[in-house]
Amino acid sequence: EAQVTQNPRYLITVTGKKLTVTCSQNMNHEYMSWYRQDPGLGLRQIYYSMNVEVTDKGDVPEGYKVSRKEKRNFPLILESPSPNQTSLYFCASSSTQETQYFGPGTRLLVL
Amino acid sequence: GDSVTQMEGPVTLSEEAFLTINCTYTATGYPSLFWYVQYPGEGLQLLLKATKADDKGSNKGFEATYRKETTSFHLEKGSVQVSDSAVYFCALKSTNDYKLSFGAGTTVTVRA
Numbered sequence: 001e002a003q004v005t006q007n008p009r010y011l012i013t014v015t016g017k018k019l020t021v022t023c024s025q026n027m028n029h030e031y032m033s034w035y036r037q038d039p040g041l042g043l044r045q046i047y048y049s050m051n052v053e054v055t056d057k058g059d060v061p062e063g064y065k066v067s068r069k070e071k072r073n074f075p076l077i078l079e080s081p082s083p084n085q086t087s088l089y090f091c092a093s094s095s096t097q098e099t100q101y102f103g104p105g106t107r108l109l110v111l
Numbered sequence: 112g113d114s115v116t117q118m119e120g121p122v123t124l125s126e127e128a129f130l131t132i133n134c135t136y137t138a139t140g141y142p143s144l145f146w147y148v149q150y151p152g153e154g155l156q157l158l159l160k161a162t163k164a165d166d167k168g169s170n171k172g173f174e175a176t177y178r179k180e181t182t183s184f185h186l187e188k189g190s191v192q193v194s195d196s197a198v199y200f201c202a203l204k205s206t207n208d209y210k211l212s213f214g215a216g217t218t219v220t221v222r223a
Contacts (some may be wrong), residue, residue, distance in 0.1 A: 004154075031209045042115075042200060042213035043155075050209070058210070090154055092211075100211060102147075102154040 004103035006091050012109045013081055014025040021076045021106050023091030029101075032074040033058070034066065037105075043090065049074055051062045060069045081110045113138040117214035119202045124191055127155050132186040132217045134175075134201035142186040142203040143213070144168075149198040149203050156185075158199070191221045 004025045013019055025032065035058075045058030049068040063085055065077040072108040074093075078085060091103040118133040136142065143162045147155040157167030161177035162183065168175050173188045184201060200215040 033209070033211075035213075040215055042215040043211075046212075047209060048209065056199045092155075094209060099145075099157050099160070100209075102156070 002101070004091055004093055004101050006089075006103040006106050007052050008106060010107050012111065014111050015082055017074075019078050019108075021075045021078075021089060021108070022092075023076065023103060024072050025074075025091075025093040025101070026072065027093060027101065028071065029093035029095040030071070031100075032068065032099070033092045033094075034064070034074070034076050035090045035092065036060065037069065037090060039057055040099060041110050046076070047074065081108075086110045113142065113203055113205055113212045115201050115203055115212055115214040117199075117217055119215070119217065121173055121218040121220060124219070126192060126221055126223055127190045128221075129218070130174045130186075130188045130191045132201075132219070134184045134186065134214060136182050136184065136201075136203050137150075138205055138212075141179075141205045142205050144175070145202040145204070146175055147202060147213075149200065149216075151197070155200065161162050163171070164174065172185070190198055191219075193221050193223050195219065196221045 034046040035043040048068040049055045089106045092100040094100040114137045145160045146158040148158045159170040161168040164179035166177045175186045196215045202211045
C-alpha cells in the first residue's frame with residue numbers, strides 16, 4: 001500500500017531534550033516536506049527537500065533541522081525543543097508538481 | 112507572496128443541508144488549486160483539485176470551480192452527511208513549484 005508513515009504519532013517531552021520525528025514514504029517520490037498545523041493558522045511549511053541531499057527552508061524553519069540521506073526518509077529534528085514548538089506535524093511527499101500525500105501526523109507536546 | 116483565505120468556521124449543519132465553504136487566493140501566474148480534507152485523528156487527504164481557469168474539480172459529491180476572474184475556488188456539496196464532518200483546507204500551488212500554501216481550515220460538523 002502506497003503511504004507516508006510517521007513516528008511517533010504522539011510525543012510528550014521537556015524543553016531542551018533533543019528529539020527526532022521520522023518520516024518515510026514507499027512511493028519513490030522525489031519531493032518531501034514537513035508542515036506544522038496550529039489552530040487558526042492552517043498548515044505552514046517548515047522544510048522541504050527536492051531530492052536526496054537537497055533541502056531548503058520553508059516558511060517557519062527556526063528551531064528545526066532536516067536531512068535527506070535516502071530518498072524514502074526525511075526526518076525532522078528538534079535539537080532543543082521549546083514550548084512554542086508544541087504542535088501537530090505532518091510529513092508529505094509528491095512525485096509531480098501536483099498531488100501531495102500526507103502522513104497521519106505527529107502530535108508533539110513540549111513541557 | 113501566495114496566500115489563501117478561506118471562510119472561518121466552525122460550520123454546523125444538519126444532514127442533507129447544502130454546504131459552501133468560500134476560498135479566495137492571491138498568486139501570480141496560474142496556480143493549481145486544491146481542497147484537502149482532514150477527518151478526525153487523521154492526516155490530510157486530497158479531496159479535489161483544478162489546474163486551470165474554469166476547471167471544475169469534483170469528488171464524493173463535492174465540487175469546486177476555478178474562477179480566475181474572482182480568484183476563488185469555493186467548495187460546495189448539495190446534501191451533506193454526518194460522515195462529511197471534518198476540517199477542510201483550501202490550498203494553492205504556484206506554477207513550477209512544489210510548495211503548497213494553505214488556508215486556515217474550516218471545521219464542519221454535520222448533525223444527524
